[in-house]
Structure formats: structure tokens, C-alpha cells
Amino acid sequence: xxxxxxxxxxxxxxxxxxxxxxxxxxxxxxxxxxxxxxxxxxxxxxxxxxxxxxxxxxxxxxxxxxxxxxxxxxxxxxxxxxxxxxxxxxxxxxxxxxxxxxxxxxxxxxxxxxxxxxxxxxxxxxxxxxxxxxxxxxxxxxxxxxxxxxxxxxxxxxxxxxxxxxxxxxxxxxxxxxxxxxxxxxxxxxxxxxxxxxxxxxxxxxxxxxxxxxxxxxxxxxxxxxxxxxxxxxxxxxxxxxxxxxxxxxxxxxxxxxxxxxxxxxxxxxxxxxxxxxxxxxxxxxxxxxxxxxxxxxxxxx
Numbered sequence: 326x327x328x329x330x331x332x333x334x335x336x337x338x339x340x341x342x343x344x345x346x347x348x349x350x351x352x353x354x355x356x357x358x359x360x361x362x363x364x365x366x367x368x369x370x371x372x373x374x375x376x377x378x379x380x381x382x383x384x385x386x387x388x389x390x391x392x393x394x395x396x397x398x399x400x401x402x403x404x405x406x407x408x409x410x411x412x413x414x415x416x417x418x419x420x421x422x423x424x425x426x427x428x429x430x431x432x433x434x435x436x437x438x439x440x441x442x443x444x445x446x447x448x449x450x451x452x453x454x455x456x457x458x459x460x461x462x463x464x465x466x467x468x469x470x471x472x473x474x475x476x477x478x479x480x481x482x483x484x485x486x487x488x489x490x491x492x493x494x495x496x497x498x499x500x501x502x503x504x505x506x507x508x509x510x511x512x513x514x515x516x517x518x519x520x521x522x523x524x525x526x527x528x529x530x531x532x533x534x535x536x537x538x539x540x541x542x543x544x545x546x547x548x549x550x551x552x553x554x555x556x557x558x559x560x561x562x563x564x565x566x567x568x569x570x571x572x573x574x575x576x577x578x579x580x581x582x583x584x585x586x587x588x589x590x591x592x593x594x595x596x597x598x599x600x601x602x603x604x605x606x607x608x609x610x611x612x613x614x615x616x617x618x619x620x621x622x623x624x625x626x627x
Contacts, residue, residue: 350458352479353387354379356466357415357452359445360395368440368467369396371597374616375466377625378604380407381611382471382592384626385479389461391415391452393445403621413455415448424549425537431547432497443549447534450551453520453527460484465516468597470613472604475592478575482519485559486569488576489513494542494556512542515555516595517576521566529564530554 358372379385386409392401393415401412421444452463462479494510520526530551533539539557541548558564574586578595594600603610611619619625 350387352460352462353389353411353458354383354385354475354479355389355391355452355455355458355461355463356469357391357448358396358400358466359393359415359440359448360399361393361440361445363395363399365395365440369399370617371468372396372466372617373400373620374613375464375469375471376404377616377620378471378613379464379475380410380620380625381606381616382473382604383475385409385476387411387458389413389455389458391448393417393448400621403623406623407626415451423535425535426548427537430497431541432543438546442546446546446549446551447531449555450527450530450534453522453530454524456522456524458522460519460521462519463515463517464593465595469516469593469595470600470604471593472601473590473592478517478592479519482571482575483567483569484519484521485565485567486571487513487515487518487559488571488573488578490580490582494540497541497543497548510540510542511560513552513556513559514576514578514595515552517571517593518555519569519571523565526558526564529562530558533557 356372356376358369360368376388376390379388388407388409389411390404391413392404394417397412397414401414404410404412421441424443449463452461455461460479460483462482490512492509493512496510534551534554537548539554540561541553542556545551545553555565559568573580573583574591575593576595577583577586577591577593577599579599600613602614603612604616616625
């Protein structure tokens with residue numbers, strides 16, 4: 326017997342700002358902040374710190390920030406004051422109702438989250454609908470901190486690209502392992518990735534996330550996260566276009582396979598445990614604990 330959870334509809338659509346005039350933009354950084362509840366201040370604090378670190382170190386020509394309505398009401402105006410920042414609003418609350426999983430075959434939860442991940446994981450697929458841009462470089466604002474100019478990460482990363490972990494995926498029960506050959510599969514980390522927006526890709530991701538028709542690799546929050554379905558689309562199909570392996574040093578996680586990365590050259594750190602006490606800018610150091618406050622006060626311009 327399959328227990329069912331469902332998320333919203335696939336008709337949800339991010340609308341680009343009217344000021345874009347229908348013209349196709351080129352390349353941009355993009356991230357998202359989802360609060361769902363006004364009490365989730367820690368989520369917002371990390372998000373603003375990450376965004377501020379990018380603005381201070383990189384001065385991106387374009388940064389797209391996708392906010393749910395709660396985060397938009399809190400910080401939308403402050404974000405829009407920064408040159409090059411475009412704010413878009415994510416669809417309303419996701420109704421958990423139609424995600425199909427064999428819950429009895431999935432592992433027990435291993436950690437508690439401030440938000441149930443199945444209520445917002447699919448929001449990331451909305452970003453593929455921003456077809457006004459040619460290429461978007463996504464970073465997870467909950468735990469990515471920029472240390473240096475990341476323009477080269479955007480320029481060097483072809484869509485679709487992400488870092489790869491060889492042989493780190495073992496198909497697990499709960500989704501579609503009966504349809505695939507058993508053995509080890511490659512894995513990717515989607516916390517930093519470059520992709521080409523496409524309505525067709527967004528719909529594919531939604532459909533397969535809902536149905537569980539993808540290889541579940543054993544992580545990604547009991548398959549309710551979005552990473553495994555993105556991994557499946559990128560490595561097992563061509564729905565996201567050709568796959569290009571991102572330089573492992575462009576998304577530094579502190580893994581043993583990244584020991585060769587020169588830390589003094591890293592543009593970003595991915596993982597809150599890796600964040601230093603400050604980021605170094607020309608002629609000054611900025612404590613990481615002050616980044617979110619600086620953004621709200623208009624102090625994240627380089």
C-alpha cells in the first residue's frame with residue numbers, strides 16, 4: 326500500500342518583473358528564501374547573510390532572489406534597494422497531498438527541520454520557469470557563504486552543471502529502485518548548480534517528484550528533498566540538457582575529494598560548519614554574524 330502526500334499543482338508560475346519588458350536576459354546568480362512562518366527568523370538570517378556575502382564580494386550584475394510571501398513581506402523592499410537585485414515571489418503555501426512514496430520502505434527521519442521539507446522542496450523547480458534568463462547559477466542561501474569574487478563560477482559553469490561524487494548513490498527503496506540496475510551510481514550536489522531555465526524541465530521535475538519516479542540515493546531527507554530528482558534528471562536523462570561536471574572547488578563542501586582545492590582561492594563555502602568568523606574585503610573585515618543586519622541596513626554594497 327502506498328501512502329500519499331501531494332504538493333500543489335504544476336500550474337504555479339513565477340512571473341518576472343514587468344520592468345524586464347519581455348527581453349531575454351543573459352546570466353545571473355539566483356537563490357531562494359522560504360520562511361513559511363514569521364517565527365522562522367533563523368532561516369531568514371542565514372539567507373540574508375549569504376546574499377550579503379555575495380553582494381559584498383562579487384557585486385553581481387544580476388542577482389535573482391525568489392521569496393515566499395512571508396519572506397517577501399519581511400525583506401522584499403530592503404533587497405530591492407540593491408542595484409542588480411531582482412526579487413520574484415514564489416507561489417503560495419504548498420498543499421502537501423499528492424507526493425507518492427512507499428513510506429514504509431523509507432528510512433526513519435534522521436534530523437529535525439524548522440520546516441517540513443516536503444512543504445517547500447518543490448519550490449526550487451519554480452526557478453526553471455524563469456525563462457527570461459539564459460543561464461542561472463543557483464546557490465543555497467541557507468548555508469552558502471561567499472568569500473571572494475564568484476564571477477568566475479558563473480562564467481565557467483555551463484548549464485547543466487554541478488559537482489559530482491563518483492559512486493556515491495546506492496538506490497534505496499521507497500521510489501523506483503525496482504526499475505534500475507542495482508549498483509553504485511554517481512551523485513551530484515545541487516546546492517550550487519548552473520541550469521538553463523525551461524518550462525518543460527520544470528514540469529518534468531514536478532511530475533517525477535510527485536510520483537517518486539526517480540532514483541532515491543538514500544539522502545535528501547527520505548526522498549522528500551529536491552536533490553535526488555534533480556540528480557536523476559541531470560544524470561539519467563537529457564531533460565536538463567547536456568551534463569557538465571562543475572569544478573569541485575566551485576562548490577566547496579569540505580569533502581576529502583576536495584583536499585586539492587586551495588582554500589585561499591575558494592569563492593564560497595557550502596556548509597554552515599565551514600563558515601569563518603568573518604569575510605575579508607579590501608581594507609576591512611566583516612563579521613559573518615553581522616551580515617544579515619548589514620543587508621537590512623543597506624550596507625552590503627561593495
